[in-house]
Amino acid sequence: MANEKDTKSSFVGIIKHSDVEKPAKTDESDTNTGASEKKPKKKVVVVKKAVKKKQKPDISSKEEKEEVKTSSVVEQKNTTPDTVKKETQKNKNVSDRKVDKPSGNANDNRRPFRRGQGSGGQSSGRRPYSNRGGAQGQGRGPRQEQDKNQGGADNQRAGSGSKYRFKRPKPSVAPPPQQDASKIRQVKDKKKEYYKKDKEQEQEEKLLALARKKKKIETNPVPKEIDITEAITVSELARKMNLKASSLITKLMSMGMMVTINQQIDADTATILAEEFGCKVNVVSLYDETVIEKEQDSEDSLRGRAPVVTIMGHVDHGKTKLLDAIRSANVAEGEFGGITQHIGAYQVNLPQGKITFLDTPGHEAFTLMRARGAQVTDIVVLVVAANDGVMPQTVEAINHAKEAKVPIIVAINKIDLPEANPDRVKQQLSDYGLLPEDWGGSTLFCEVSALKRKGINELLETILLQAELLELKTNYDCRAEGRVLESKIDHGRGSVATVLVQRGTLKIGDPFVAGVYSGKVRAMFDDHGKRVDKAEPSTPVEILGCDGVPEAGDPFQVTENEKLARQVSVKRQELKKLEESKNVKKITLDNLYDSIQDGEILELKVIIKADVHGSAEAIKTALEKLSTREIRLSAIHAAAGAVNESDVRLASASNAIIIAFNVRPTNQASVLAEKEKVEIRKYNIIYDVVDDIKAAMEGMLSPDIKEEVIGLVEVRDTFKVPKIGTIAGCFVLNGKIKRKSEVNIIRDGVVIHTTRVSSLKRFKDDVREVDAGYECGIGLEGFNDIKVGDQFEVIEKKEVAKTLSEEKE
Numbered sequence: 001m002a003n004e005k006d007t008k009s010s011f012v013g014i015i016k017h018s019d020v021e022k023p024a025k026t027d028e029s030d031t032n033t034g035a036s037e038k039k040p041k042k043k044v045v046v047v048k049k050a051v052k053k054k055q056k057p058d059i060s061s062k063e064e065k066e067e068v069k070t071s072s073v074v075e076q077k078n079t080t081p082d083t084v085k086k087e088t089q090k091n092k093n094v095s096d097r098k099v100d101k102p103s104g105n106a107n108d109n110r111r112p113f114r115r116g117q118g119s120g121g122q123s124s125g126r127r128p129y130s131n132r133g134g135a136q137g138q139g140r141g142p143r144q145e146q147d148k149n150q151g152g153a154d155n156q157r158a159g160s161g162s163k164y165r166f167k168r169p170k171p172s173v174a175p176p177p178q179q180d181a182s183k184i185r186q187v188k189d190k191k192k193e194y195y196k197k198d199k200e201q202e203q204e205e206k207l208l209a210l211a212r213k214k215k216k217i218e219t220n221p222v223p224k225e226i227d228i229t230e231a232i233t234v235s236e237l238a239r240k241m242n243l244k245a246s247s248l249i250t251k252l253m254s255m256g257m258m259v260t261i262n263q264q265i266d267a268d269t270a271t272i273l274a275e276e277f278g279c280k281v282n283v284v285s286l287y288d289e290t291v292i293e294k295e296q297d298s299e300d301s302l303r304g305r306a307p308v309v310t311i312m313g314h315v316d317h318g319k320t321k322l323l324d325a326i327r328s329a330n331v332a333e334g335e336f337g338g339i340t341q342h343i344g345a346y347q348v349n350l351p352q353g354k355i356t357f358l359d360t361p362g363h364e365a366f367t368l369m370r371a372r373g374a375q376v377t378d379i380v381v382l383v384v385a386a387n388d389g390v391m392p393q394t395v396e397a398i399n400h401a402k403e404a405k406v407p408i409i410v411a412i413n414k415i416d417l418p419e420a421n422p423d424r425v426k427q428q429l430s431d432y433g434l435l436p437e438d439w440g441g442s443t444l445f446c447e448v449s450a451l452k453r454k455g456i457n458e459l460l461e462t463i464l465l466q467a468e469l470l471e472l473k474t475n476y477d478c479r480a481e482g483r484v485l486e487s488k489i490d491h492g493r494g495s496v497a498t499v500l501v502q503r504g505t506l507k508i509g510d511p512f513v514a515g516v517y518s519g520k521v522r523a524m525f526d527d528h529g530k531r532v533d534k535a536e537p538s539t540p541v542e543i544l545g546c547d548g549v550p551e552a553g554d555p556f557q558v559t560e561n562e563k564l565a566r567q568v569s570v571k572r573q574e575l576k577k578l579e580e581s582k583n584v585k586k587i588t589l590d591n592l593y594d595s596i597q598d599g600e601i602l603e604l605k606v607i608i609k610a611d612v613h614g615s616a617e618a619i620k621t622a623l624e625k626l627s628t629r630e631i632r633l634s635a636i637h638a639a640a641g642a643v644n645e646s647d648v649r650l651a652s653a654s655n656a657i658i659i660a661f662n663v664r665p666t667n668q669a670s671v672l673a674e675k676e677k678v679e680i681r682k683y684n685i686i687y688d689v690v691d692d693i694k695a696a697m698e699g700m701l702s703p704d705i706k707e708e709v710i711g712l713v714e715v716r717d718t719f720k721v722p723k724i725g726t727i728a729g730c731f732v733l734n735g736k737i738k739r740k741s742e743v744n745i746i747r748d749g750v751v752i753h754t755t756r757v758s759s760l761k762r763f764k765d766d767v768r769e770v771d772a773g774y775e776c777g778i779g780l781e782g783f784n785d786i787k788v789g790d791q792f793e794v795i796e797k798k799e800v801a802k803t804l805s806e807e808k809e
């Protein structure tokens with residue numbers, strides 16, 4: 001204790017000038033040291049700060065100078081390793097008090113506390129020196145001695161050096177605060193490390209994400225090749241190319257195309273666009289994906305099948321009567337007349353075999369089927385009335401059958417009539433390439449009377465003979481395939497489809513696809529409405545179980561299972577949507593040259609309709625002479641009469657242009673042509689027809705005048721007005737008529753004259769124009785031969801680039 005006191009006093013003695021209030025402070029410090037482990041830490045810091053401050057050059061006060069001196073002495077004493085050791089061991093607390101001394105005054109008391117709090121990091125930052133232990137402290141000793149002996153400015157350095165010297169011994173002098181400080185340091189280090197780790201982790205994650213992205217791009221590059229259908233939306237193409245739609249849109253914009261994400265682009269554009277990204281495009285038809293694989297035929301699986309026959313001919317030549325006669329010939333005597341036809345096709349059973357008749361006489365249904373790609377008919381029976389001979393529709397039917405490459409059997413009907421002249425019919429038909437066998441030709445002829453039911457059996461036998469020549473064979477054992485002939489929604493039965501089985505055998509429970517719909521055969525009925533379990537090739541049956549109502553001409557196919565049927569159905573519905581959205585490209589004079597250049601067409605087919613047969617023939621001859629090495633021109637049908645629906649259907653099925661020479665299309669034909677995108681070109685001068693087609697073939701079409709029909713007027717009455725001429729009391733059917741309008745006068749579908757309106761009146765007033773639904777009086781320039789029932793086609797002429805005048809005068 002005495003020793004301790006001595007030591008104390010000696011220390012006190014040394015530092016007594018520097019800190020008068022020291023004891024109180026020491027007590028406080030002691031208390032703090034004992035009570036809390038944190039506070040002494042602060043104090044250590046405080047001391048350091050205080051010392052640091054006091055060692056600054058602007059030491060002015062005496063007290064401060066004293067303090068510096070004292071600290072130096074303390075430092076000197078402490079920094080001598082031996083002394084430090086001894087003193088530390090003996091006077092731990094005292095040395096603490098001494099350390100606290102510099103912060104003895106009231107101001108210092110506050111400042112260091114605050115500073116200590118704020119500069120915790122600073123003190124811990126210095127700790128590595130103290131941590132290094134005595135060795136380092138010792139190492140510095142001699143230098144400190146040197147510093148001490150230096151004067152003047154060096155004193156400052158010494159002072160600064162003393163700061164470190166003062167600090168260095170501290171770990172050994174005051175271990176508890178040091179331990180706390182080291183703990184804090186550890187915590188702070190940990191914190192630092194934690195943040196560092198956090199930062200590192202963040203960095204690492206960023207790098208990883210980048211690498212992942214890179215990897216993703218590497219694993220999903222733009223494919224070298226893609227398959228697309230005829231048209232594709234930008235978004236779909238982007239998906240196929242592993243690109244963002246915006247990239248494609250930008251590229252398209254740079255190519256001068258403004259498109260939206262959901263807009264469809266054609267295959268050509270898609271090809272060019274994909275090439276920009278180094279991707280090759282294969283254009284495939286979605287239909288390719290929807291084709292159901294056919295079962296292969298083996299040689300011995302093929303057996304003969306019944307021929308499928310369609311009856312065609314001119315109106316009133318006896319088609320319906322003949323079908324009735326054939327059907328009656330096939331039923332038992334008692335059932336005569338009582339038979340009800342159940343479906344749109346039926347089979348007749350003969351000792352020699354069966355024949356299937358499609359029960360929609362005429363070429364409408366026939367061509368409609370063909371337009372849908374369905375070649376259902378094997379043989380056409382052409383009915384020609386023996387008394388009437390070849391008529392326009394007879395010729396149409398011949399052309400339809402020829403175009404479809406279906407053999408024709410001629411049935412000369414009404415031979416019971418006294419004026420019947422079968423030879424004349426034969427003569428006329430030979431002009432169309434139908435030469436009877438007995439005249440050295442190959443066409444089979446039959447003379448019948450549908451009314452008297454004469455020659456019917458001979459006709460049926462002839463059909464079977466022709467079928468034999470055709471060697472109609474098919475597989476009976478494979479999955480069934482056929483065509484939908486018609487379909488409807490029936491109350492209580494749902495979708496009902498009449499199907500002609502063409503290959504294989506259809507059975508109850510078979511899953512199938514009909515057009516774009518799938519289904520499963522729930523029930524089957526034959527042409528008499530009798531329930532059947534199976535249907536062999538060439539048999540027409542009515543089936544229940546289809547999910548929708550397929551269209552006439554749609555393919556019907558049995559699939560391996562229901563799942564496949566559903567899948568195909570979904571894809572076909574996609575295809576249908578796609579096809580509906582794109583314009584069907586039909587040949588027109590405007591695109592003719594391009595089509596020839598692209599090698600799309602090698603043959604330009606035309607249908608010629610004229611006011612008289614002679615004109616039609618003349619045009620046909622003139623046009624066919626235009627054939628060149630690149631393109632052949634063939635008139636597939638040339639006849640007199642207005643352009644009718646049948647002409648449009650034939651044109652649509654054959655991709656032909658219709659030339660209307662001095663004739664007009666019927667209303668239905670116009671609507672159908674619009675729908676089927678068939679071009680009907682109207683002319684009044686033969687040379688214009690030839691010139692236009694020649695120019696179109698050579699790509700020399702020049703801007704021209706286009707004639708637009710702006711209204712249609714019907715003559716309901718006529719009045720003779722002296723000195724003026726005939727005034728027509730008219731009703732405007734559609735559009736409008738204007739004063740001075742140009743009009744085509746149409747009588748029975750034929751343009752008989754073209755002139756201008758000379759007067760247009762409503763009651764007694766002159767008017768500028770009259771709209772549809774109103775009556776008016778019309779006078780024509782230089783034309784008085786107006787008749788009730790005539791129609792005035794009101795036309796307006798406009799100049800249109802690269803479009804031909806549809807009618808030239």
Ligand SMILES: Nc1nc2c(ncn2[C@@H]2O[C@H](COP(=O)(O)OP(=O)(O)OP(=O)(O)O)[C@@H](O)[C@H]2O)c(=O)[nH]1
Nearest residue numbers: 314315316317318319320321413414449450451452
């Ligand atoms: N004398 C006689 N008249 C017949 C014969 N076949 C049909 N007819 C008559 O000719 C007219 C027309 O017969 P349809 O069978 O309706 O003629 P179509 O060709 O079907 O007529 P559309 O359906 O209008 O095209 C009817 O009055 C029949 O009675 C026949 O062999 N002899």
